[in-house]
Amino acid sequence: MTTLVRDAGRAGDATLSGVDRAALPGFIRQLDEAALLAMAVTLHGEGALAGGVARTADQVADLLRVAERHRWILRRWLAVLAAEGWLCHDAETGRYQHLRPADRADLDAATRALDAARAGLGYPPAMTRFFTATAAHLPQLLRDEVPLQALLFADEDLETAEAAYKDNVVNAYLNAVVAHLLRNAVERPGRSEPLRVLELGAGVGGTTADVLPVLAGRPVRYRFTDVSRFFLDSARARFARYDFCEYALFDINSDVLDQGVTAGTQDMVLAANVAHNAVDVAGLLAGLRELLSPGGTLVLVESCREHYQIATSMQFLMSARPGVPAAGSGDLRAGTGRIFLTRQQWLAQFTAVGLTPALALPEADDPLAALGQYVFAAVR
Numbered sequence: 001m002t003t004l005v006r007d008a009g010r011a012g013d014a015t016l017s018g019v020d021r022a023a024l025p026g027f028i029r030q031l032d033e034a035a036l037l038a039m040a041v042t043l044h045g046e047g048a049l050a051g052g053v054a055r056t057a058d059q060v061a062d063l064l065r066v067a068e069r070h071r072w073i074l075r076r077w078l079a080v081l082a083a084e085g086w087l088c089h090d091a092e093t094g095r096y097q098h099l100r101p102a103d104r105a106d107l108d109a110a111t112r113a114l115d116a117a118r119a120g121l122g123y124p125p126a127m128t129r130f131f132t133a134t135a136a137h138l139p140q141l142l143r144d145e146v147p148l149q150a151l152l153f154a155d156e157d158l159e160t161a162e163a164a165y166k167d168n169v170v171n172a173y174l175n176a177v178v179a180h181l182l183r184n185a186v187e188r189p190g191r192s193e194p195l196r197v198l199e200l201g202a203g204v205g206g207t208t209a210d211v212l213p214v215l216a217g218r219p220v221r222y223r224f225t226d227v228s229r230f231f232l233d234s235a236r237a238r239f240a241r242y243d244f245c246e247y248a249l250f251d252i253n254s255d256v257l258d259q260g261v262t263a264g265t266q267d268m269v270l271a272a273n274v275a276h277n278a279v280d281v282a283g284l285l286a287g288l289r290e291l292l293s294p295g296g297t298l299v300l301v302e303s304c305r306e307h308y309q310i311a312t313s314m315q316f317l318m319s320a321r322p323g324v325p326a327a328g329s330g331d332l333r334a335g336t337g338r339i340f341l342t343r344q345q346w347l348a349q350f351t352a353v354g355l356t357p358a359l360a361l362p363e364a365d366d367p368l369a370a371l372g373q374y375v376f377a378a379v380r
């Protein structure tokens with residue numbers, strides 16, 4: 001283990017004092033089970049798999065009137081329910097049947113119980129409200145009659161979205177690791193030039209808010225970017241006191257070398273929960289490598305397992321609009337319906353584009369790893 005990994009791990013661990021680490025996988029399982037129930041209740045709602053009838057994924061989607069762009073979500077649900085033993089899948093005919101009984105009363109009970117898991121994972125009550133609202137609206141979400149944003153931003157103050165990326169046990173750990181990496185870079189002996197940082201998909205600033213204070217008062221040029229102008233405007237107001245910060249549009253699915261950032265200039269490129277939105281992850285990583293200065297570091301925060309709560313909520317944000325290529329459609333995920341790369345896949349992708357993996361935390365044998373969220377650092 002390198003000094004960097006050890007010290008970054010310690011910075012992360014410091015956020016977990018008072019947290020029963022071993023209990024965390026159980027809380028995650030509770031969230032998963034409530035989501036499986038929500039999927040099953042939605043399928044039962046239209047009687048799509050009632051009375052022993054066997055149907056293909058397309059037939060189920062037709063009955064539920066699932067919008068074309070969200071059909072991949074329904075296919076994932078069916079695959080996941082089958083893998084979890086909730087329903088039978090005949091690989092030869094492609095048909096599903098015998099979905100375990102589940103009704104709204106079961107779901108209501110599971111959603112109430114979920115609040116304890118939510119609290120155990122350190123998410124604020126807004127998160128339970130969000131999961132309850134999404135579970136209640138799954139048929140409309142599938143039909144594209146209600147946009148997920150209407151439920152996510154229902155509180156209008158970004159509290160739910162911020163909770164997803166910041167105010168919780170695992171993100172506190174991950175953000176502390178990222179903050180350590182930045183502190184380490186800005187304090188590197190012999191540095192004469194300002195540290196140049198490019199943040200991609202910075203969004204509601206869940207990661208940014210934990211790293212900017214570490215950089216305050218140091219020689220830094222920080223470029224906060226997102227594909228959406230909406231986030232730039234709110235970040236500009238929120239982070240106004242950090243005068244070393246600038247704000248710009250940046251699309252990870254357009255040529256990264258043609259968006260106002262000169263090749264070979266960035267000491268750190270940070271992308272928290274955004275790189276999986278790439279149509280072609282390998283192409284993106286190769287481009288980001290070009291933006292890095294020699295010895296510069298790419299830092300990714302990524303979910304590396306499929307959380308079923310995400311499959312019944314945030315995943316609706318990942319369905320491509322008609323005519324737009326879907327995330328993963330140009331890389332190793334093509335045709336799998338999977339959005340998230342595994343830990344091993346990310347490490348292999350870094351190596352394939354000539355980046356040297358330097359850190360992946362938490363360690364694989366840590367109970368935190370059950371949550372499936374990681375910080376990766378890879379060096380040019």
Ligand SMILES: C[S@@+](CC[C@H](N)C(=O)[O-])C[C@H]1O[C@@H](n2cnc3c(N)ncnc32)[C@H](O)[C@@H]1O
Pocket residue numbers: 165200201202203204205206207208226227228231250251252253271272273274277
């Ligand atoms: C899951 S959120 C992560 C938010 C943020 N990194 C944080 O830690 O709070 C994903 C963000 O990526 C942005 N995004 C989605 N597609 C993108 C793209 N093609 N290029 C750049 N950003 C993108 C979204 O606008 C959103 O802000």
